Amino acid sequence: MFIPEVQVLVWTVVVFFVLLGLLWKFAWGPILHALEEREGRISKKISDAETALKAANEKAAEYEKKIAAAKEEAAAIIAEGKRDVEKVRDEIMAAANAESARTLERAKREIALAKDAALQELRDRVVDLTAELAAQVIEREVKPEDHRRLIEESIQRVGASN
Amino acid sequence: MAEAEEHPPKGEHKSGDAHEGAHAEGHGGHAEGPADPLHHIKDKVLLGMAADGKLVWKPYGDHGHAQVGYAPKMIGPMKLEFTKHMAGMTFGALVIFLVVTAVARRVKNSLHHDRAPEGPLANMVESLVVFVRDELVLPIGGHHLEHYTPLFLTYFFFILTLNLMGMIPEFGGVTGNWTVTLFLGVSIWFSLTLLGMYHQGPLHYFLHMVPPGTPWPMWPLMFVLEFLGPVIKCGVLCVRLFANMIAGHLVISNILALGVIGEKLATGLAVAMIFVGVPLALGISMLEILVCFIQAYVFTMLSIIFVSAAVHPEH
Helix, strand or coil, rough: CCCCCCHHHHHHHHEEEHHHHHHHHHHHHHHHHHHHHHHHHHHHHHHHHHHHHHHHHHHHHHHHHHHHHHHHHHHHHHHHHHHHHHHHHHHHHHHHHHHHHHHHHHHHHHHHHHHHHHHHHHHHHHHHHHHHHHHHHHHHCCCCHHHHHHHHHHHHHHHCCC | CCCHHHHHHHHHHHHHHHHHHHHHHHHHHHCCCCCCCHHHHHHEEEEECCCCEEEEEECCCCCCCCCCCCEEECCCCCCCCEHHHHHHHHHHHHHHHHHHHHHHHHHHHHCCCCCCCCCCHHHHHHHHHHHHHHCCCCCCCHHHHHHHHHHHHHHHHHHHHHHCCCCCCCCCHHHCHHHHHHHHHHHHHHHHHHHHHHHHHHHHHCHHHHHHHCHHHHHHHHHHHHHHHHHHHHHHHHHHHHHHHHHHHHHHHHHHHHHHHHHHHHHHHHHHHHHHHHHHHHHHHHHHHHHHHHHHHHHHHHHHHHHHHCCCCCC
């Protein structure tokens, strides 16, 4: 049995090489090609996914930054609003104070005017009364011009002595 | 396995058959003396062409004795005979072709639909293809041998299928036939020589077999040694596969033959030995299935190493 059987050898050569040729063309070639193609597609999908993930992360970071900026802005707006409110309140208060001060001033002025008028009237009354009394006392008719002049002089004196 | 157990009833059944005179005679010898341990694993001629051009079915019977008046027609040293191993090999090749082309079709179709192929057959073949390519060809041979992946895939599937077929009773251990493994070893030698010459240039290939820096008086001797290196390696490849496969078949058939041997001594002993032998043979058969894969792997891996060394001497 240790002499090679020529017919078996020849048959093996034929079968093996026919199988090799057929498989190379119809099986291994297409299978290996398909495997490579699929591996290419899979690795492309993986790299695509990685790119997409990176982009998404970048977007997320960007949005976070935007949100932080918006929060800051909102805080600034609120602070400004508070400031404005205080300013407006101060202004209103100042205006109100000024108004009340003006009103007080006017009231004082009117009081003063009224006092002056009252004093003037009083003075006139005093002059008239004095003249009347003096006329009655002196019993002589003095001309009204002299009369007035006399009273004026006496008032002047009274005023000067004050 | 079943074959060894079937023999005694088969022999009795056919002993009266007129056509099987030689067979009955052969079987008679088997029944009296210890069986030829190689009988079970020997190749058998299924169909022979006699010198007069007549086709003869099983011209040697089951036990190697030629029928009266039969002499095979010869073409040079070649007998025009078709043996069990030739049939098994053809069947195996056909199975590989049908299965793998079907898988290839499915893989192509699924690629069109941008999906991975489904089904156990496609996944099994594809995983073996990927294994050979990614674990053997690419790591050992690099990208220079990637182009030859189909060659190694064919060796791997051919050897694996024939190894596994050898585990099925009646199919015959084709890779336990040393003519077949001789072809496999020699074809690897041809592959590495041709590919080495193709990639390095024919003259360069032979000149660079000798390591550079060899003193010139040593050159002829080194050339002979370096030339013989791959020859011996491929011879070892042939013997390794043959010996591993035939050893398993021998062990299994002889363990099962324990029952036959026991029968000669005492009937009770035969029964006891069958109870020991069958589970033992079952265990060794499972080990053999592992060996089928290991030997296909080892053969493919070593071929890739040898071819790679021829294509790139620096590696």
